Amino acid sequence: MASSPTASLATQTDVLIVGAGPAGLTLAAGLTQLGVDHVLIERADAVQPGAKAAFVQPGALEYLDRVGVADRLVAAGIRGRHFSVHDGARTLLRGSYDNLDTPFPMMLLVSQQTTEEHLHRRLTELGGMVHRRHKLITFSPDFPGVTAAVAAPDGSVRAVYARYLIGADGVHSRVRSTAGIAFPGKTREQLFALADVRLEPGSASALLEDTTFFFSSEGMLLTSPLADGQHRVVASVPPGSKAPTAEETETLLATRGPRQGGPKAVEVITASTYHVQERVAERLSDGPVFLLGDAAHTHSPAGGQGMNTGIQDAGNLAWKLHAVLTGLAPESLLDTYHGERHPVASGLVAFTSQITSLATMRDPELCQRRNDTIAAAAKAPGITDWLARRLSQLDISYATECATEPADGTYHVGQRVSPTLVPAAGLDWNLALPNPSTGPTGSGRIGPVNFQFVDGLETPLLIRPDGYLAAHGVPTDPHTVLANLASYLPGGPT
Numbered sequence: 001m002a003s004s005p006t007a008s009l010a011t012q013t014d015v016l017i018v019g020a021g022p023a024g025l026t027l028a029a030g031l032t033q034l035g036v037d038h039v040l041i042e043r044a045d046a047v048q049p050g051a052k053a054a055f056v057q058p059g060a061l062e063y064l065d066r067v068g069v070a071d072r073l074v075a076a077g078i079r080g081r082h083f084s085v086h087d088g089a090r091t092l093l094r095g096s097y098d099n100l101d102t103p104f105p106m107m108l109l110v111s112q113q114t115t116e117e118h119l120h121r122r123l124t125e126l127g128g129m130v131h132r133r134h135k136l137i138t139f140s141p142d143f144p145g146v147t148a149a150v151a152a153p154d155g156s157v158r159a160v161y162a163r164y165l166i167g168a169d170g171v172h173s174r175v176r177s178t179a180g181i182a183f184p185g186k187t188r189e190q191l192f193a194l195a196d197v198r199l200e201p202g203s204a205s206a207l208l209e210d211t212t213f214f215f216s217s218e219g220m221l222l223t224s225p226l227a228d229g230q231h232r233v234v235a236s237v238p239p240g241s242k243a244p245t246a247e248e249t250e251t252l253l254a255t256r257g258p259r260q261g262g263p264k265a266v267e268v269i270t271a272s273t274y275h276v277q278e279r280v281a282e283r284l285s286d287g288p289v290f291l292l293g294d295a296a297h298t299h300s301p302a303g304g305q306g307m308n309t310g311i312q313d314a315g316n317l318a319w320k321l322h323a324v325l326t327g328l329a330p331e332s333l334l335d336t337y338h339g340e341r342h343p344v345a346s347g348l349v350a351f352t353s354q355i356t357s358l359a360t361m362r363d364p365e366l367c368q369r370r371n372d373t374i375a376a377a378a379k380a381p382g383i384t385d386w387l388a389r390r391l392s393q394l395d396i397s398y399a400t401e402c403a404t405e406p407a408d409g410t411y412h413v414g415q416r417v418s419p420t421l422v423p424a425a426g427l428d429w430n431l432a433l434p435n436p437s438t439g440p441t442g443s444g445r446i447g448p449v450n451f452q453f454v455d456g457l458e459t460p461l462l463i464r465p466d467g468y469l470a471a472h473g474v475p476t477d478p479h480t481v482l483a484n485l486a487s488y489l490p491g492g493p494t
C-alpha cells in the first residue's frame with residue numbers, strides 16, 4: 001500500500017522513488033493505482049514553476065488516461081493540431097495530428113507545472129503522497145535491495161531499505177551517479193534562448209498559431225502558442241547571449257519569423273538560455289536500481305519529446321514492478337525495461353539531434369538544399385502523417401519485427417494497440433474478444449484481467465497494462481488467460 005498523506009517516512013518499502021517530476025509522479029500514481037507499496041521523495045517543497053515542457057503528446061496522453069489524468073489535462077490545455085516548417089514566408093511543410101488513430105489526436109499545449117499539479121492531485125486522490133523536502137544523499141547495496149540515506153526536512157538522515165530504487169531525479173541524477181551508470185553523449189556548442197511571452201492582442205500572425213519552425217539565414221526560430229494566451233519563442237543565439245528581453249524577442253520574431261504583421265511582445269513571462277545535451281544512460285537498470293525520465297535520457301527540447309518519454313518510461317515500469325512484486329512474473333521481467341526503453345531513448349536522441357542539426361544549419365547552399373528537400377518530401381503522400389506519428393510517439397513499438405503499424409490489420413506482439421480499437425482498461429490486463437454472432441457478450445474483470453467483446457476483431461488479443469500487445473490468438477476464457485498470464489510476458493516463454 002502507498003503511504004497515507006499523513007504518514008512519516010517509512011523505514012522500508014518495496015519501491016523507493018527519488019524525484020517527483022513528471023516521471024516520478026506518473027510512476028507513483030501507477031503504483032498507487034496498482035496497490036504497490038512505495039515511497040516517493042522529493043527535495044523541493046512544491047511543484048516548481050518555469051518554462052519547461054509545453055506539450056503533452058498523444059502517446060503520453062494514452063498512458064495518462066490509464067491513470068485517470070488525461071481528461072483533466074485536456075480540459076486544462078489547448079488542443080494543438082498543426083505543425084509547420086517555414087523558410088521566411090515560404091511554407092516548406094505543414095502537418096496535422098488530425099489523422100492520428102488515437103482518442104487524443106492533439107499536441108496538448110499545457111505547461112509542465114500544470115501537468116505535474118494534475119499528476120500530484122491524482123496521486124493524492126488515489127491515496128498516495130509525496131514526501132517533500134526529503135533528499136536522497138546516497139545508497140548502498142543491501143541484498144536483494146538497497147539502503148538509502150535520506151535527508152529529512154529537520155536535517156536528520158533516515159535510512160530507508162527498498163527492494164527497488166527508482167532514479168526519477170532528473171538530468172543530474174544522484175541515483176545514476178551513485179550506481180556508477182555512465183551517461184555518455186555530448187553537449188552542443190550552440191546556445192539557445194527561450195522566452196515565454198504575451199503578444200499584443202491582434203499582433204500575432206496566423207502563422208504563429210501553429211507550432212512552427214522558421215529557418216532563416218539569421219538562425220532558427222521556433223514558435224508555439226501556449227496555454228494561458230502566451231507564446232513560446234526559442235531561437236539559436238550567439239555565444240554569451242543573455243535571456244532575451246521583450247524587445248529582443250520582437251527582433252527575433254521580426255527577423256526570423258513571419259516577417260509580416262510584426263508581432264509585438266508586451267510581456268516576457270520567463271526567459272532563459274540553455275545548451276542542448278544529448279545523452280542516454282548506458283543502462284536503464286542495474287540490479288535493483290532503475291532510471292527513468294531525464295535521469296535516463298536528455299536531448300534537445302525540439303519536438304517536445306522529453307517529458308513525454310519519461311511518462312512512458314514510468315508506464316513501462318509500473319506494471320512490471322507490480323507483476324514481479326505480486327509473484328505473477330519472474331524477476332527477469334524487469335530486464336525487459338532496459339530492453340524495451342533503451343532503444344526508444346536512443347532513437348529519440350538521434351531524432352531530436354537530426355531536427356536540431358537541420359534547424360541550425362548556416363551554410364546557404366546546404367540550407368537551400370535542405371529547404372528544397374523538405375518541401376519536396378512534404379508533397380509525397382504520407383510523409384506529414386508519418387512525421388505526426390513520430391512526434392506524437394504513437395509509433396513506439398517493442399515488436400521484434402520493428403513494425404510500428406499493424407500490417408493488414410494484424411498486430412505483432414509488442415505493438416501498441418490503439419484504444420480506438422480496444423478501449424483502455426486502466427492498468428488491468430485487457431483481453432479483447434471477437435464479438436460472437438450469437439451467445440453472450442459484455443465485459444467484466446477477473447483478477448487483474450479485464451475482458452471485453454470488440455467489434456471487428458478476428459482473433460482474441462491480450463493487451464498489457466501499458467497498452468502494448470502481449471499475445472494474439474489466446475484462449476477466449478478469461479480464467480484460462482489469467483492462469484497462463486506468466487506465459488504471455490515479454491522476455492518469457494512464448
Ligand SMILES: Cc1cc2nc3c(=O)[nH]c(=O)nc-3n(C[C@H](O)[C@H](O)[C@H](O)COP(=O)(O)OP(=O)(O)OC[C@H]3O[C@@H](n4cnc5c(N)ncnc54)[C@H](O)[C@@H]3O)c2cc1C
Nearest residue numbers: 019021022023043053054136170293294304305306307308
Ligand atoms: C526549456 C525546456 C523546454 C522543454 N520542452 C519540452 C517539451 O515541450 N516537451 C517535453 O516533453 N519535454 C520538454 N522539456 C523536457 C522536460 O522538461 C523534461 O524532460 C522533464 O522535466 C523530465 O522529467 P523528469 O521527471 O524525468 O525530471 P525532472 O522534471 O527534472 O524532475 C526530477 C525531480 O527530482 C528531484 N530531485 C533531484 N535530485 C533529488 C534528490 N537527490 N532527492 C530528492 N529529489 C531529487 C528534483 O527536485 C525534481 O523535482 C523541456 C525542457 C526544457 C529545459
